[in-house]
Amino acid sequence: MNAPVVVPAVAPAVAALLDRHAGLKDRLPGARVAWVEAWRHRGAEAFRAGGFPTKRVEAWKYTDLSPLRETRFEEALVATDAHPALPAEAGGEEARIVLLDGRFRADLSQLDTLPDGVRIDSLAALLGVGDAALRDILGAIAPADLPLAGLNAALAEDGVVIRVAPGVAAGRVRIVSLGTAPDGHAVAFHPRNLVVLGAGASLTLLDGAHGAGKGVYWHNAVTEIALGEGARLTHVRLQDEARDAFHTALVAVRVAAKAEYDSFTLVRGARLARNEVHAVLAGPKAALHLNGAQLVDGDRHADTTTVIDHAAPECESNQTVKTVLAGRARGVFQGKIHVRQVAQKTDGYQMNQALLLSPEAEINAKPQLEIYADDVKCSHGATVGELDHDQLFYLRSRGIPEVEAKSMLVQAFLTDAVSLVSDEALRETLLAATDAWWDGVEHPA
Amino acid sequence: MLKIEGLTASVEGKEVLKGIDLEVPAGEVHAIMGPNGSGKSTLGYVLAGREGYEVTGGTVTFRGEDLLGKEPEERAIAGLFLAFQYPVELPGVGNANFLRQALNSVRRARGEPEVDAMQFLKLVRAKVKALGMSDEMLKRYVNVGFSGGEKKRNEILQMAVLEPAFCILDETDSGLDIDALRIVADGVNALRSPERGMLVITHYQRLLDYIVPDRVHVLLNGRIVRSGGPDLALELEEKGYGEFQEAA
Numbered sequence: 105m106n107a108p109v110v111v112p113a114v115a116p117a118v119a120a121l122l123d124r125h126a127g128l129k130d131r132l133p134g135a136r137v138a139w140v141e142a143w144r145h146r147g148a149e150a151f152r153a154g155g156f157p158t159k160r161v162e163a164w165k166y167t168d169l170s171p172l173r174e175t176r177f178e179e180a181l182v183a184t185d186a187h188p189a190l191p192a193e194a195g196g197e198e199a200r201i202v203l204l205d206g207r208f209r210a211d212l213s214q215l216d217t218l219p220d221g222v223r224i225d226s227l228a229a230l231l232g233v234g235d236a237a238l239r240d241i242l243g244a245i246a247p248a249d250l251p252l253a254g255l256n257a258a259l260a261e262d263g264v265v266i267r268v269a270p271g272v273a274a275g276r277v278r279i280v281s282l283g284t285a286p287d288g289h290a291v292a293f294h295p296r297n298l299v300v301l302g303a304g305a306s307l308t309l310l311d312g313a314h315g316a317g318k319g320v321y322w323h324n325a326v327t328e329i330a331l332g333e334g335a336r337l338t339h340v341r342l343q344d345e346a347r348d349a350f351h352t353a354l355v356a357v358r359v360a361a362k363a364e365y366d367s368f369t370l371v372r373g374a375r376l377a378r379n380e381v382h383a384v385l386a387g388p389k390a391a392l393h394l395n396g397a398q399l400v401d402g403d404r405h406a407d408t409t410t411v412i413d414h415a416a417p418e419c420e421s422n423q424t425v426k427t428v429l430a431g432r433a434r435g436v437f438q439g440k441i442h443v444r445q446v447a448q449k450t451d452g453y454q455m456n457q458a459l460l461l462s463p464e465a466e467i468n469a470k471p472q473l474e475i476y477a478d479d480v481k482c483s484h485g486a487t488v489g490e491l492d493h494d495q496l497f498y499l500r501s502r503g504i505p506e507v508e509a510k511s512m513l514v515q516a517f518l519t520d521a522v523s524l525v526s527d528e529a530l531r532e533t534l535l536a537a538t539d540a541w542w543d544g545v546e547h548p549a
Numbered sequence: 550m551l552k553i554e555g556l557t558a559s560v561e562g563k564e565v566l567k568g569i570d571l572e573v574p575a576g577e578v579h580a581i582m583g584p585n586g587s588g589k590s591t592l593g594y595v596l597a598g599r600e601g602y603e604v605t606g607g608t609v610t611f612r613g614e615d616l617l618g619k620e621p622e623e624r625a626i627a628g629l630f631l632a633f634q635y636p637v638e639l640p641g642v643g644n645a646n647f648l649r650q651a652l653n654s655v656r657r658a659r660g661e662p663e664v665d666a667m668q669f670l671k672l673v674r675a676k677v678k679a680l681g682m683s684d685e686m687l688k689r690y691v692n693v694g695f696s697g698g699e700k701k702r703n704e705i706l707q708m709a710v711l712e713p714a715f716c717i718l719d720e721t722d723s724g725l726d727i728d729a730l731r732i733v734a735d736g737v738n739a740l741r742s743p744e745r746g747m748l749v750i751t752h753y754q755r756l757l758d759y760i761v762p763d764r765v766h767v768l769l770n771g772r773i774v775r776s777g778g779p780d781l782a783l784e785l786e787e788k789g790y791g792e793f794q795e796a797a
Binding site: 493494495497498499500501502503504505506508509512513515516517518519520 | 597598599600620621622624625626630631633636637639640641642647650651654655658690707711
């Protein structure tokens with residue numbers, strides 16, 4: 105007798121998004137290109153299988169997505185013509201890419217100054233013509249089984265594709281991603297970005313996600329990064345979404361032999377933020393720096409989850425992540441380092457530290473080391489603390505008001521993470537962002 | 550300038566100050582001497598407003614205003630400065646930045662214009678030199694990796710930059726060799742003026758060879774048991790605190 109076929113029930117919120125995919129798929133860019141369609145289909149199936157992960161899923165144990173699941177977002181493909189002011193940080197002379205609600209906006213971007221060998225395109229345009237060069241990258245670096253990344257594939261309308269030819273020093277490029285919620289509607293957008301550096305190429309990418317208004321939106325971004333042999337990418341990310349926004353971001357990076365991915369992520373916006381990074385050290389002597397800081401206040405929730413896969417020998421990975429929590433904020437750090445058997449002579453370091461400014465704030469930290477090679481150097485540490493009363497009194501006894509003294513100690517706490525950003529101008533940008541965050545924090549009287 | 554009347558205070562429920570009466574007029578340097586555990590440092594912390602030091606009775610007026618109701622930063626702005634016995638290390642806070650923040654906080658509160666980084670460096674460099682310190686100490690984190698002597702000099706540097714109306718020096722001589730002691734004392738003496746009062750807390754008479762006080766008070770078991778001129782310090786050095794203990 106055949107066992108009855110059990111069809112797993114799909115939650116209504118998941119079903120609604122899958123219906124949206126089904127309804128839109130013929131209109132999404134690349135709809136008539138077989139491999140694009142296959143990529144979207146795989147994504148939709150991953151989302152069908154995983155849905156909105158609940159806290160029963162290990163990787164989401166500390167982050168509750170129900171506020172996101174329960175929000176009804178408007179249809180995609182509603183283009184806005186609004187031109188909100190770009191954030192002040194978006195000035196400067198470097199090349200600038202503007203994404204408005206996930207759409208590449210050539211009219212707002214500034215790409216005249218790119219050196220030869222650097223190509224910046226709209227993903228939609230490339231998918232539309234079925235650009236075969238993307239075929240081996242799109243969806244190939246991000247893990248296939250992550251449901252939100254799957255949803256991104258199923259619904260991505262656009263994004264940016266940055267390609268640097270071998271040996272080319274591309275200088276500095278800035279991405280300004282602006283989230284708006286036009287007419288007070290909640291909108292969701294799922295940009296997919298690709299960054300491909302040829303062998304020996306280099307690029308500094310300042311990657312900012314900003315909110316232009318006070319509305320509710322969901323920014324569900326996936327960035328796939330492939331670094332060729334000896335390439336070097338400095339990736340400074342600033343997450344400064346609107347207060348009521350949802351931000352779920354996946355960065356998936358593959359680092360070839362002798363290449364280096366040097367990143368710093370500052371998280372300071374959104375009501376619910378998940379910053380997930382999956383990095384594979386794929387060739388010998390590859391290097392990875394996954395540093396960052398999370399600044400969380402009020403009722404906000406910020407989650408940094410990273411997976412570092414040492415898949416080749418003699419690679420190095422360093423990670424320092426600091427979390428500052430005020431009010432009733434919740435912070436999460438989950439850091440997994442996986443050292444495969446082949447990855448002998450791995451040098452791994454991980455440090456996560458949290459500073460609690462309020463008795464009601466909470467941090468959940470879960471470092472995880474899985475080491476299958478026997479000749480490795482791996483260390484990790486974690487601390488949770490509050491402001492030091494002696495230090496606070498010392499500063500105040502010199503005339504520095506309490507709020508300012510606390511601000512100095514918060515900056516001091518962040519210093520050894522932020523100082524890992526070698527570009528001075530970018531470091532200043534990050535420090536200004538931490539100042540601005542502090543100014544917005546409610547200080548109990 | 551500073552008037553303490555009937556001051557009692559406790560730490561963790563234990564009464565440490567048991568009724569202090571003391572008046573230091575502007576222009577005078579008074580020394581408080583006493584053995585370990587007599588309440589010397591507690592007096593300094595109570596005056597500076599440290600958490601955990603509970604005033605249970607008495608009053609302190611400073612420049613005609615109640616001191617004890619003020620927050621620590623308000624006391625600093627009013628012109629009170631405590632040079633710590635154990636200066637606190639501030640990893641991640643640059644020394645120059647700290648000094649300038651402190652100076653500007655005080656200036657801002659007094660309605661004086663703030664100094665920018667350039668003006669500040671000019672102002673501070675001369676003082677750094679006078680204290681036998683190097684510019685390099687301005688670039689380091691506050692007190693981090695400083696020797697005992699460097700920490701004490703850094704306290705005096707802060708005092709010289711902030712130019713407070715009243716200075717409390719808590720065991721500033723401890724941990725100093727004789728050369729460092731002389732430099733620190735010179736720094737303190739340079740700040741002596743008819744407008745400024747000082748309270749020098751010390752265990753040993755040695756410091757008072759260099760910072761000669763106008764008055765000396767002996768603190769024992771939370772009370773001032775005797776007051777006198779500079780000679781009292783010499784007498785103490787000779788006879789020790791034992792005789793006073795019997796008297797108390």
